[in-house]
Amino acid sequence: MDRMAELKATVQGILMENEPMSRHTSYGIGGPAWAYITPKDSVDLGNILHFATAADIQVHFVGSGSNLLVADEGIDGIVLTLGKSFTQLEIQGNHVYAETGVMLGRMVKECVKRNLSGLESMIGVPGTVGGALIMNAGAFGGEISNCLQKVDVMTLSGELKEYAVDEIDFSYRHSTFKDDEIIISADFEMLETSTAVIQENRSKASQGRKDNQPLKFRSAGSVFKNPKPDVAAGYLIDQAGLKGTRSGNAEISEKHANFFINHGNANASDIAKLIRIARKAVQEKFDIMLELEIKTLGFTEDIFTP
Numbered sequence: 001m002d003r004m005a006e007l008k009a010t011v012q013g014i015l016m017e018n019e020p021m022s023r024h025t026s027y028g029i030g031g032p033a034w035a036y037i038t039p040k041d042s043v044d045l046g047n048i049l050h051f052a053t054a055a056d057i058q059v060h061f062v063g064s065g066s067n068l069l070v071a072d073e074g075i076d077g078i079v080l081t082l083g084k085s086f087t088q089l090e091i092q093g094n095h096v097y098a099e100t101g102v103m104l105g106r107m108v109k110e111c112v113k114r115n116l117s118g119l120e121s122m123i124g125v126p127g128t129v130g131g132a133l134i135m136n137a138g139a140f141g142g143e144i145s146n147c148l149q150k151v152d153v154m155t156l157s158g159e160l161k162e163y164a165v166d167e168i169d170f171s172y173r174h175s176t177f178k179d180d181e182i183i184i185s186a187d188f189e190m191l192e193t194s195t196a197v198i199q200e201n202r203s204k205a206s207q208g209r210k211d212n213q214p215l216k217f218r219s220a221g222s223v224f225k226n227p228k229p230d231v232a233a234g235y236l237i238d239q240a241g242l243k244g245t246r247s248g249n250a251e252i253s254e255k256h257a258n259f260f261i262n263h264g265n266a267n268a269s270d271i272a273k274l275i276r277i278a279r280k281a282v283q284e285k286f287d288i289m290l291e292l293e294i295k296t297l298g299f300t301e302d303i304f305t306p
């Protein structure tokens with residue numbers, strides 16, 4: 001049996017062979033993954049990880065692809081997502097248990113309904129709970145790690161492990177989860193507060209997003225991290241005169257210079273070119289090398305070097 005046939009015999013969930021990643025990224029960009037797999041449950045996940053490790057097949061974990069740029073050439077190996085199968089959400093009092101595939105928006109909405117505060121400023125951040133934890137996603141002053149208690153992960157050998165919040169370092173758009181462990185679920189302790197406070201935080205965040213972000217177009221949110229808390233990457237790119245710069249069908253947004261948008265059939269190489277252009281211009285004008293916030297899959301690192 002060849003490796004694909006063996007893999008198919010192992011997987012109980014959904015396996016898509018040579019699946020275009022453009023169908024699984026908010027950019028709508030990305031070539032085929034050799035195997036794109038949604039495991040049925042944790043037993044299936046363990047078996048798949050075990051098989052991949054034994055067969056020396058590389059495994060990449062993704063959530064809903066809202067912070068991802070995938071190469072046009074695609075990805076060799078397995079792309080695993082728990083986005084459609086690990087979707088259990090339980091709320092008791094101020095305690096929230098969320099499996100990794102729960103959409104952040106759903107969790108925020110359910111918390112807001114119950115006057116549970118901590119995540120309402122993240123209304124409108126796309127993606128799964130797992131992706132948000134890896135990225136330490138945040139917006140308008142709130143970060144997902146602020147109300148986190150513990151996280152369950154699975155290692156490549158199929159072993160389950162638990163991390164208390166203080167065993168992981170979280171900083172701005174960064175966490176120290178290990179690359180070879182997949183997040184399975186997380187527990188949060190929210191703050192009980194009044195409807196008025198929650199609604200105010202939520203409305204401010206929602207309005208801020210509508211006013212400043214090009215939400216009508218496909219993007220992956222901010223491309224670069226802000227180099228300092230008071231220096232926005234978008235401001236530097238704007239000051240370098242790059243708003244509206246295009247490569248093929250990709251454009252540095254006129255509305256928010258840290259959002260690069262896909263007008264239709266842009267390629268990953270178009271986005272990569274805009275990344276090089278922005279880095280070079282900001283380096284020349286401000287002597288700052290911008291660091292990527294988006295995660296990339298299938299590229300050689302130097303493609304983003306100006």
Ligand SMILES: Cc1cc2nc3c(=O)[nH]c(=O)nc-3n(C[C@H](O)[C@H](O)[C@H](O)COP(=O)(O)OP(=O)(O)OC[C@H]3O[C@@H](n4cnc5c(N)ncnc54)[C@H](O)[C@@H]3O)c2cc1C
Pocket residue numbers: 026060061062063064065066067068082100124125126127128129130131132133134135136137138139181182183184215219220221222295
């Ligand atoms: C319009 C728009 C607005 C945005 N606004 C914001 C914002 O305000 N604030 C913000 O922080 N982000 C923002 N983002 C970026 C994005 O929504 C977040 O980073 C989000 O948390 C990514 O979640 P995801 O499930 O899509 O993860 P993905 O993009 O699929 O993956 C992100 C990273 O997490 C890893 N990963 C995902 N799931 C797992 C798992 N279960 N186990 C291990 N690793 C995993 C992947 O390998 C990758 O490294 C925005 C994006 C868009 C498109």
